[in-house]
Amino acid sequence: MSSSAAAAPAAGLPPAVETVGLRKTFGPLVAVDRLDLTIHRGEVFGLLGPNGSGKTTTIRMLCGLLTPSAGTAVVVGHDVAADPEAVRMRIGYMSQRYGLYDDLTVDENIKFYATVYGLHGRARTERLEAHMRDIGITEFRSKLAGTLSGGWKQRLALACATAHEPEMLFLDEPTAGVDPAARRAFWTSIYDLAARGTTILVTTHYMDEAERCQRLAFLSRGHLIGLGTVKEILAQFKQPTIEDVFIELQRRDEGAAA
Amino acid sequence: MTVIQRLRYSRFWPMLWKEFIQMRRDRLTFLMMTGLPAIQLLLFGYAIQTDVRHLKTVVLDESRTAESRALVTVMANTGNFDVIGQVANRDGIRIAIENGEANAALVIPPDYARDVMRGRTATAQMIVDAADPQSSAAAISGAQLAAQVRATQIVGERLSIAPPLDMRVRPWFNPAQRSAVFIVPGVIGILLTITMTLIAGIAVVRERERGTLEQLVVTPIGKTSLMLGKLIPFVVVGYVQMTVVMGLGKLIFDIPVRGSVILLYALTVPFIVASLGVGLFISTFARNQGQAMQLAFFFMLPNILLSGYIFPRMAMPEPAQWIGLALPLTYYLKVLRGILLKGVGFGELWRPTAALVALALVLLAVSVRRFTKTID
Numbered sequence: 001m002s003s004s005a006a007a008a009p010a011a012g013l014p015p016a017v018e019t020v021g022l023r024k025t026f027g028p029l030v031a032v033d034r035l036d037l038t039i040h041r042g043e044v045f046g047l048l049g050p051n052g053s054g055k056t057t058t059i060r061m062l063c064g065l066l067t068p069s070a071g072t073a074v075v076v077g078h079d080v081a082a083d084p085e086a087v088r089m090r091i092g093y094m095s096q097r098y099g100l101y102d103d104l105t106v107d108e109n110i111k112f113y114a115t116v117y118g119l120h121g122r123a124r125t126e127r128l129e130a131h132m133r134d135i136g137i138t139e140f141r142s143k144l145a146g147t148l149s150g151g152w153k154q155r156l157a158l159a160c161a162t163a164h165e166p167e168m169l170f171l172d173e174p175t176a177g178v179d180p181a182a183r184r185a186f187w188t189s190i191y192d193l194a195a196r197g198t199t200i201l202v203t204t205h206y207m208d209e210a211e212r213c214q215r216l217a218f219l220s221r222g223h224l225i226g227l228g229t230v231k232e233i234l235a236q237f238k239q240p241t242i243e244d245v246f247i248e249l250q251r252r253d254e255g256a257a258a
Numbered sequence: 259m260t261v262i263q264r265l266r267y268s269r270f271w272p273m274l275w276k277e278f279i280q281m282r283r284d285r286l287t288f289l290m291m292t293g294l295p296a297i298q299l300l301l302f303g304y305a306i307q308t309d310v311r312h313l314k315t316v317v318l319d320e321s322r323t324a325e326s327r328a329l330v331t332v333m334a335n336t337g338n339f340d341v342i343g344q345v346a347n348r349d350g351i352r353i354a355i356e357n358g359e360a361n362a363a364l365v366i367p368p369d370y371a372r373d374v375m376r377g378r379t380a381t382a383q384m385i386v387d388a389a390d391p392q393s394s395a396a397a398i399s400g401a402q403l404a405a406q407v408r409a410t411q412i413v414g415e416r417l418s419i420a421p422p423l424d425m426r427v428r429p430w431f432n433p434a435q436r437s438a439v440f441i442v443p444g445v446i447g448i449l450l451t452i453t454m455t456l457i458a459g460i461a462v463v464r465e466r467e468r469g470t471l472e473q474l475v476v477t478p479i480g481k482t483s484l485m486l487g488k489l490i491p492f493v494v495v496g497y498v499q500m501t502v503v504m505g506l507g508k509l510i511f512d513i514p515v516r517g518s519v520i521l522l523y524a525l526t527v528p529f530i531v532a533s534l535g536v537g538l539f540i541s542t543f544a545r546n547q548g549q550a551m552q553l554a555f556f557f558m559l560p561n562i563l564l565s566g567y568i569f570p571r572m573a574m575p576e577p578a579q580w581i582g583l584a585l586p587l588t589y590y591l592k593v594l595r596g597i598l599l600k601g602v603g604f605g606e607l608w609r610p611t612a613a614l615v616a617l618a619l620v621l622l623a624v625s626v627r628r629f630t631k632t633i634d
Contacts (some may be wrong), residue, residue, distance in 0.1 A: 063476045088478040099473025103283045104276065115272035116477045162475075 016041050016168050016199035016244050017062060021071035031057040033222040035071070037214075039201060041167075044194050046202045046213030048242075050250045052221040055203040057155040059172050060200070063093045076167045076199075090119070092166035096173045098157035100144030106137055109145050110159050117164030129206040131159045137191065151182030158189060162198075169193060175209065187212060207243040216242070221247050269431055269479040273487020277461075290457060291495050295502045298445050303438045303511050313361040313397050315339040316354045318347065322505045323371035326529040329382060332408045333364060336471030338400030351385060361387045362397045372411060372552050383396035395404065438511040442503070443594040449499045450526070451561055454533030455540060457490040462541035463550040485629065489534050495529055504598075516601025525593045525607065528614040532586040542628040561587045586621075589613045 017039035025031045031053040031107060039045045041098040042054035047055050062075050064084035074081060078086040100109055102119060109225060114124050132138045135155040140148065145156060162169060175183045186236075187209070195201055204210055206247050216233055238247045287320040315333070319326050333339050342360060349518055354360040365383040366513055373380035384401040388394035410421045465471040465488075474484060500523075509515035536557060544550035565568065565587040571579055575583050582588045589610035596602045596610075604611070 090631040097469030099470045112276045116479050
């Protein structure tokens with residue numbers, strides 16, 4: 001991690017994400033409550049929390065997949081509820097399920113998403129070639145996506161989500177069920193993207209991944225209960241590692257539920 | 259941007275491109291495009307015979323005269339009976355009918371010819387296997403017809419006068435009164451309904467199931483481009499199926515194409531839109547492909563039974579007729595049969611067309627409203 005990618009707000013640009021009182025309810029269930037969160041440009045930001053803490057719901061609201069029940073979310077300078085299409089042009093989203101077409105080839109998947117994002121002609125061809133080189137998938141370009149291994153699918157999904165070079169990238173548990181080597185390669189790509197100025201919001205269950213983030217936010221039962229760098233979080237919860245923080249939180253959750 | 263540029267860079271194209279590639283790779287879809295029309299055509303064209311003809315008939319001719327043979331000939335000429343043989347006695351009839359070798363038997367008593375010669379009322383007997391009311395109705399009407407024809411002939415011969423009345427029936431549009439002529443145009447309607455509701459509905463649900471719909475929703479592709487790109491390939495499939503059925507129908511069943519094919523293709527548009535509306539509507543309810551399939555079949559049933567595809571709507575109780583009025587297929591069948599069999603033009607078809615357009619607008623509006631670009 002280079003220090004140039006540190007969490008300093010870029011001059012003149014609005015924050016990558018700014019939410020005020022963001023809330024989402026599903027019937028009687030409050031999935032996310034009064035969330036105030038600011039993510040700076042160029043940050044690699046980790047969203048952590050036990051299952052059901054509201055991580056995925058938060059990401060989905062920020063991407064315009066879910067309509068907030070209350071509060072506002074401004075992503076790369078545009079209100080998600082008021083102007084979702086402006087947000088969509090500038091963000092990339094990679095879900096846990098990858099969103100790949102198994103019956104399209106590697107080539108066709110990237111080409112499809114690039115074209116949907118408005119790339120055409122030579123610009124598209126060049127971008128595609130560069131992207132496939134970056135993720136090292138060129139040799140598999142004419143294989144059907146469905147026949148790829150988990151690690152390659154994950155890289156392809158990342159290539160598809162970033163083909164249009166988004167300002168902000170949302171990754172929802174991107175490395176779930178992928179072997180350690182593939183995870184390491186994946187994080188190298190993430191840092192490459194961050195070094196080029198892409199803001200990244202990632203949710204994860206892996207503690208080593210959490211510690212790779214510049215700042216972390218802990219969610220518990222829909223509430224933001226911890227925010228800061230790894231050091232700050234450890235100090236706040238008086239725990240030796242992030243993993244201990246996590247376990248402590250889960251214990252509190254269970255205590256509250258009992 | 260000019261209109262052409264906007265069209266050229268529309269996000270509708272990648273969607274369409276992708277959909278065609280997927281369709282090409284999906285063997286099931288290809289099979290459905292070619293196999294389904296052929297199977298439906300043969301199944302419905304050959305198997306559905308609402309007109310019962312050629313009942314297998316045995317004859318017990320105890321008269322054995324020119325008179326009795328004349329009666330048998332008249333019977334056979336009605337087309338309702340195929341004389342498959344003679345039997346020697348009543349037991350022969352019983353055995354033939356019980357075995358299922360014959361559906362009907364004609365008994366001509368020994369004094370038949372003598373009665374005819376002497377100017378008395380001659381009698382003959384028709385025995386019918388009435389377990390199946392449709393075939394027995396055909397046998398009964400055939401027997402009555404034959405009796406009348408022969409009676410008139412005999413009176414004419416006896417008095418040397420022309421028959422006092424000759425009713426000449428002209429069955430228009432389907433002179434041979436073959437079921438296939440009535441059914442096969444309907445097969446086009448049924449096939450389009452299957453393709454647009456079931457297959458298109460499933461295609462949308464599949465994207466939801468696999469998580470690609472979620473991925474599409476976060477892209478800047480518009481709702482209209484998304485739906486058009488997704489559904490237009492199925493419209494193409496529909497027109498291919500339609501053409502295949504018309505071609506095979508002409509080839510195998512000699513189904514006439516009396517009107518304008520171009521008009522038929524044009525009037526098919528509102529029907530396809532209405533059916534796609536149903537398919538899309540189904541896709542907004544169904545959480546998985548199984549559910550989509552169940553819902554689509556649930557929709558198919560009233561279409562097959564109540565639209566007039568097989569059973570005439572006039573014969574239905576009123577509530578069933580009202581349900582039929584809500585089905586796009588009911589109106590499209592009028593268009594299909596009108597153009598193919600009667601050769602009529604738009605002037606005669608504007609009523610069903612107007613109903614189709616109205617249904618198409620309502621169904622599309624409802625389903626597009628439900629199909630939102632969020633996932634909550």
